[in-house]
Amino acid sequence: SYELTQPPSVSVSPGQTASITCSGDKLGDKYACWYQQKPGQSPVLVIFQDSKRPSGIPERFSGSTSGNTATLTISGTQAMDEADYYCQAWDRGTAVFGTGTKVTVL
Amino acid sequence: QVQLVESGGGVVHPGRSLRLSCAASGFTFSSYAMHWVRQAPGKGLEWVALISYDGTNKYYADSMKGRFTISRDNSKNTLYLQMNSLRVEDTAVYYCAREDGSGANHWGQGTLVTVSS
Numbered sequence: 001s002y003e004l005t006q007p008p009s010v011s012v013s014p015g016q017t018a019s020i021t022c023s024g025d026k027l028g029d030k031y032a033c034w035y036q037q038k039p040g041q042s043p044v045l046v047i048f049q050d051s052k053r054p055s056g057i058p059e060r061f062s063g064s065t066s067g068n069t070a071t072l073t074i075s076g077t078q079a080m081d082e083a084d085y086y087c088q089a090w091d092r093g094t095a096v097f098g099t100g101t102k103v104t105v106l
Numbered sequence: 107q108v109q110l111v112e113s114g115g116g117v118v119h120p121g122r123s124l125r126l127s128c129a130a131s132g133f134t135f136s137s138y139a140m141h142w143v144r145q146a147p148g149k150g151l152e153w154v155a156l157i158s159y160d161g162t163n164k165y166y167a168d169s170m171k172g173r174f175t176i177s178r179d180n181s182k183n184t185l186y187l188q189m190n191s192l193r194v195e196d197t198a199v200y201y202c203a204r205e206d207g208s209g210a211n212h213w214g215q216g217t218l219v220t221v222s223s
Contacts (some may be wrong), residue, residue, distance in 0.1 A: 001168055033209040035151070042201060042216060043143075043151065048209035086151050088209075093165050095141070100150040 002091035004098035011104045018074040020101045022087030025068060030089045032070035034063060035097075038083045046085075047072060079105050108132045108212045110202050115217030118192055128185040128202030128214055136160070136180035139205040142187045144198040145216075152198070154187065156205065192221045 004024040012018035022032060034047040045054050047063035050070060060075045070089075074081050082105045087098035114126040128140070142154040155176040156165045164176050175188040185202050197220050203210035 031208060035210075037151070042213040043203075043210075044213075045206075045209045045211045048206075048211075052208075054209070054211055084150075088151075088153075094167055095153040095156065095165075097143075097151040097153055 002089075002094070002096045004087055004089060004096055006085075006087060006098040006101045008099070009102045009104065011106055012074070012077045013106055014079060015076055018077050018081070018103055020072045020074075020085050020087075020103065022070040022072070022098045023068055024089060024096075024098075027068045027070055027089060028065055030091065032063070032065060032087050032089045034061075034070075034072045035086045035088065036081075036083045037086065043086065074103070077103075077105055081105060108204065110204065110212060110214035112200060112202055112214045112217035115200065115219045117220045117222060119223055120192060120194055120221055122192055123188070123190045124192060124219060126187040126189070126200055126202075126217060126219070128187075130183045130185065130204075133204070135178075135183040140176075140178065140185045141201075141203040141205055141210055142174075142176060142185075143201045143203055143210070143213075144196075145201070146195070146198040149198075154200070157185070189219070192219075194221050197221050 031049045035043040037043040046061045050065045051063040062073045109131045111129045157176045177186045199216040201216045202214045204212040
């Protein structure tokens with residue numbers, strides 16, 4: 001079955017840039033999206049189609065892809081960005097979530 | 107505004123069945139595909155199933171295929187998940203979510219299913 005691999009954790013200082021990677025076979029041939037989930041809350045879509053932001057998502061969230069890796073970048077990270085982040089892509093008619101990354105703002 | 111409200115969760119013994127519901131409001135339910143996604147306690151998100159806007163096409167995660175059935179009633183603006191032969195490892199919060207064509211941009215608050223003897 002298809003797998004998307006993320007680093008378990010990323011630490012970042014306030015105001016700095018956090019980058020979260022998502023790797024999967026031939027991921028560059030698929031669209032990736034990213035979800036943010038804060039403790040006790042439902043997930044929120046922050047990036048779709050690799051790099052597009054839904055309405056209401058701050059500009060500091062951006063996405064990109066290169067080869068088999070998608071990357072979510074949070075520029076000027078704020079304390080409120082501390083959360084779990086999941087990538088997601090489709091493979092042969094099934095949706096697959098990444099393993100998840102906990103972003104800690106120190 | 108878009109609202110998705112799950113219900114039907116609870117405690118159930120292994121091997122038993124349970125049906126979850128997701129009541130939709132604030133949008134034209136019959137125009138959107140819908141997901142079920144689950145999250146075991148302290149674990150990551152796991153996609154369960156997707157149903158097309160009209161119910162014609164259904165897609166399942168391999169691990170759920172054959173035990174879970176997704177369905178919808180567009181006249182009632184309601185999404186369902188029938189879960190049979192439940193296992194301890196099916197214990198999770200189950201979310202419904204609206205597919206907006208390139209991601210799930212609206213999620214319910216989730217309903218907890220606990221499978222335990």
